[in-house]
Amino acid sequence: MQDIRAIMNLFQIGSAELPLGRTVWQQLAKDSFYIDNYTAEEANAIRVSTTVFVRESGSTVSFEQAQHAVSSPAEAAKTARRLVRLNLLVLMRRITGEKGGPWGILSGVRPGKMVRKLLEPGLTPESVIDKLIDDYALDQDKAELIVEVVGRQNRLPQFRHNARQISVYIGIPYCPSRCLYCSFPGFALPAEAAVGSFLTALAMDLCAARQLINQYGLEIQTVYIGGGTPTSLLNEQFRQLLEMVKFFLGETVPTEYTVEAGRPDSLNQVKLELLKRYGVNRVSLNPQTMQEKTLKLIGRKHTVEDIISMFQKLRSMDEFYINMDIIAGLPGETEADMQDTVTRIAALHPDNVTVHTLALKKGSRLKMSLEECSELLPGRQTTENMLAIARQAMAELNMHPYYLYRQKYMSGNLENVGYAKAGTECIYNVQIMEENQTILGIGPAATTKAVQPLTGQIKNCYHPKDVHTYMKNLTTYLAERNAVIAGVFE
Structure with a gap:
């Protein structure tokens, strides 16, 4: 398995690592393998020959293929990298007898971006x-799935590009408890005074974000309050949060306003009424x-x-679209x-269902105790x-796949897919995963992702995950966000 991972890591070869001519990768999987690769450009075509030497058995396997009609130097480099990855996949299959993952040589989080192009x-x-x-060795069902997803996204009127339209993410870092598989730095709900200090800092963050929106004439399309579990706040704290967001929005009525409720034991009748009063129109209730x-x-404690x-x-x-994870x-x-x-979920008839594949995230209790519970984890074929x-x-249920993304350390090298009934799709999910518009991040662990309207180039900045660091150095992080937004919209 370590040998396979060592070869798979080469699927992320960058342009600087792949000059024309001969390249040898020696240090692989405790020297079980080494790889000899030769790349040549000949008569407007790229030819790549790859050989893997297996030290234990003394055997070698080789594979060569070419791609014609290369239009530019950049295209030549891109094609060469793809052919090296394809060669490695073919050779890996021969050496190990394993088929490899259903996504072939694709290793990115957002396969839809390439399909759209x-x-x-x-x-x-x-x-x-x-x-x-x-060209990418995808299984047919995965190729059909991602093309279907992108086709549905392209038909969503809300997905059409608007240079000044943005979405807003607000991160609330508290959870009732930490799930076994979760690496998110959620904190158990502290004393009221500590939450009050956090909400004061968040109010400053919201105010600074509003100033940016006004300064550059931006329009809010969607708001997503996530975390953590935002509804883990006490009733009055939760009301204060929604009141702050109301002040932040002013006269703006976003197309979509989502609150991630997460766990049913974090909700009660008071919070349901608050969600309704403050105009939330989408709630995510995540049983897992x-x-x-x-x-x-x-x-889970429910x-x-x-x-x-x-x-x-x-x-x-009758106020909310409801998603279940x-x-x-x-x-x-x-x-x-x-x-x-x-x-059981089908019997409830939710509007959206997001089907995740378990990822063994660094920092999760599951990852740290993997040796103890690895035998409990379903195999790749079972998960598929x-x-x-x-x-x-x-x-x-007449639900269709409308967004898809992948992560590192996923079981079976598979994917996460969001399904929705027509007309109920979560626009925020599509926008952030396809990097189609600027996302303004507010709160701990929030990412601001600024998309240049003409080129699509992306600049990011990050608020810290730790609540205390966020509050202590907030002015510094706000200045960084200001600079990123200015660099894109000025």
């Missing part, structure tokens, strides 16, 4: 699917599973019945568990079967 010159969806299979045994294992009861209360108010590949779960989970079960269930 392929569709822009007028290629048909069918020809793009063929190209993904032939509908299996009691797994809820206990991952550290039951399946709590999820169902809170969903019904939200639905009875589930995770494929949780410890101890089987295909039968996933079938039961999606059957779980995703297929979920996709079929969503299709039966």
Whole structure:
């Protein structure tokens, strides 16, 4: 397995690491392998020959392929890198007998961005699917999935590019408890005085963000309050938060206003009424599973019945689109568990369901205790079967995939997919994942992602994850955000 990972890491080869001529990678997987690669440009074509030497057996395997009609030096370098990755994948399959992941040589978080570029010159969806299979070694079902997702995004009127339109993310760093799989730096809700200090700092952050919006004539399309679990705040604290956001918005009525409720035990009737009063129109209620045994294992302090009861209360108010998150590949779960989970969720008829694949994130309790519970983790094929079960269930609910992203350390090298009934898609999710517009980040662990309107070039800045660092050095972080926004919109 370590040998496979060592080769897979080379799939992220950068242009500076791939000159024309011969390149040898020696230090791989405790010297089990070394790789000899030769890249040449000949008669408007790129030829790449790759050989892997297996020291233990003394054997070698080689593969060569070429790509014609290279239009520019930049295109030549890009093609060479792709051919090296393809060669490595072919050779990895021969050496290990393993097929490799269903996403072939794609290693990025946002495969939709590349697919969108392929569709822009007028290629048909069918020809793009063929190209993904032939040039990037995707499995057919993944190629069809990502082309379907991008096609649906392109048809969303809210996704059309508007140079001055932005979305706003507001991060609330508190959680009732920390889940087994989570690496997010959520803090247990502290004393009221400490939360009050945080809200004071957040108010300053919101005020500075409003000044930026006014200064550059920006228009807010969506607001997303996430975390953490924002609804873990006490009732009065939660009211203060929503009141601050109301002041920040002023006369603006965003197209979409989402609050991530996360856990049903963080909500009550008072908070539901506050959500309604302050104009929230989308709520994310995230069970992750509908299996009691797994809820206990991952550290949730609520039951399946709590999820169902809170969903019904939200639905009875008839004010919100409701999203539910589930995770494929949780410890101890089987295909039968996933079938039961999606059957129970289908009975509730949510508007959106986001199906995540478990990622072994650095800093999570699951990652740190992996040796103890690795035998509980479903294998790649089981996890892939779980995703297929979920996709079929969503299709039966007349939900369609509308956004997709991938992460490091995902089980089976798979993907996260958001499904929605037509007209209920979460625009914020699409905008942030496809990097189609500027996202103004407010609060701890928030990222500001400024998209240059003409070129699409992106500049980022980051608020710190630690609450105390955020409050102590807030003016510094606000100055950094000001500079990033000015660099794009001035």
